[in-house]
Amino acid sequence: MTGELRCPLCSFCAPPTVVPLPCPECTIPIGYRRDLPLDLLPSDLTGEGVWRYAPLLPDVEPVALGEGDTPLVSSVRIGPQLGVDLWFKVEGANPSGSFKDRGASVMVSVLRSFGAKAVTDDSSGNAGAALAAYAARAGLRAVLYVPAHASGPKLSQISALGADVVRVPGPRERAADAVREACRTDPILLYASHNVSPYFVSGLTTLAYELFEGLGGRPPDHVVVPVGGGGLFLGVVYGFLRLRGLGWIEHIPQVHIVQPAACAPIVCARAAGGVAPFEREPSSTIAEGARIPNPPRGREIVAMLKAVGGEAVAVGEEEILNAQRLLSHTEGLYVEPTSALPAAALAQLVARGTICEMSTVAMVLTGTGLKTVPS
Ligand SMILES: [Zn+2]
Known part of the structure; x- marks a missing residue:
């Protein structure tokens, strides 16, 4: 495989x-770059997806x-009510139901090219489902470490896709510790971390390429994304930077981050002028995919947010629920609560003047609502 790892x-x-x-x-965590x-x-691009x-992408x-x-x-x-040209990227239409399939497809392809036989990660959510699906497709064994109390449709999906599920007692972080320990004791098992792998982020850059092509060969003025681990944000930013490097676009869109107020390390770091995001007291949130108090790529996210002139916005639980309902009732788009974060923040971004009227705005709806646990 060509290319290099670069900090x-x-x-x-x-x-x-x-x-x-x-x-x-x-x-x-390190990044992957190919010349x-x-x-x-x-016009040279062929095929779909x-x-x-x-x-x-990595040449594998x-x-x-x-x-x-x-x-x-x-x-x-x-969009019309707020006076903006708004577009939804419906990522729930991916094979396992979320944008994570983009990252998992590229990461598993790379791991297989290195001869991997078994992969592991700590996730009881969309990332776990995506890894289970692509591991099954590649003929690799998948082992997912999940908190002991994990349940719901996503976990059912992971099991149904043939992955081994290992339940780990204690807080969420214990599952990650258990993965590292398992990889130390079993050298066949490779840590395929959706939050750390550079190849996973590489797969997520394709969202930027599709937005560029979907809008007729131009970038939107703004992109709004939910952030937990931040791979989606980084993938979108790096994708547009590469399009600028190719000379296909002149300007990088402003890419804005939305987090639940219950767990908003990037928003807090931005407000405090800090560089190392860390949420000391995260509380529970319906936006479960964004409850990551100490994102491994936090410093990188803060640096890139500054570089692209993006804002970081926190929204409350009631706002998230209302946005999820609004997307369903008025647009016909049923998404999970984490995916509703951008819609919950849009009015705020317009009211602040961050997003001007008539701007073209792309919102990434990260996952289907079908896997949501009924409340
Ligand atoms: Zn470095």
Whole structure:
């Protein structure tokens, strides 16, 4: 595989490895970069979905299930009411029901190319379901470590896809510790972390490419995304940066972050002028996918948010529920609560003047509502 691993914050770089270590200087997760094919033109792209952008992804044999190429739907109510040209990227249409399939497809493809036989991660949510699906497709064993109290449709999906589920007592963080311990004792088992793997983020850059193509060969003025681990935000930002590097676009959209007020480490770090996000007292939230108090890529997210002139907004539980209802009732889009975070923040971003009237805004609806536990 060509390309290199490169620290997002310093000059450290290294050849690609199967499970890359953090940057030895900054102790943060590393990124993957492949040289841009500078003679590539939009008209050279062929095929559909994530692997349509193969010249911009790791050069490996794809493990694919038809991921990507999700609908880009124009808003008929929410956008017109706020005076913006609003578009929804409906990521629940991916094979396992969320945007995580983009990352899992590329990450599992890379791991298989290195000869992986078994993969593991700590997730009882969409990332776990995506890993289970692509591991099954690739013929790899998957082991998912989940908190002992985990339940619901996502966990059922993980089991149904043939992954081994290991329940870990104690707080959420224990599941991650258990994964690391399992990888130490079983060298066959590879840590395929959706929050850390550079190949996972590489797969998420395809969202930017699809937004560019879906809007007729132009970027939106703004993109609004929910943030938990932040891979989605980073993928979108890096995707647009690469399009600018290719000379396909002149300006990078402003990419804005939305978090639940119950757990908003990036919003807090931004407000305090800090660089290392950490939520000391996270409380429970219906936006379960965004409850990550100490995101491993936090410093990178804060740096890139500054670089693209994005805002970070926190929204309350009532606002999230109302936004989920609004998307369902007025747009016909049934998404999970985490996916409703951008819709919950849009009015605030317009009222502040961050998003001006007539702007083109893309909102990433990260996952289907069908996996939501009924309240
Ligand atoms: Zn570094």
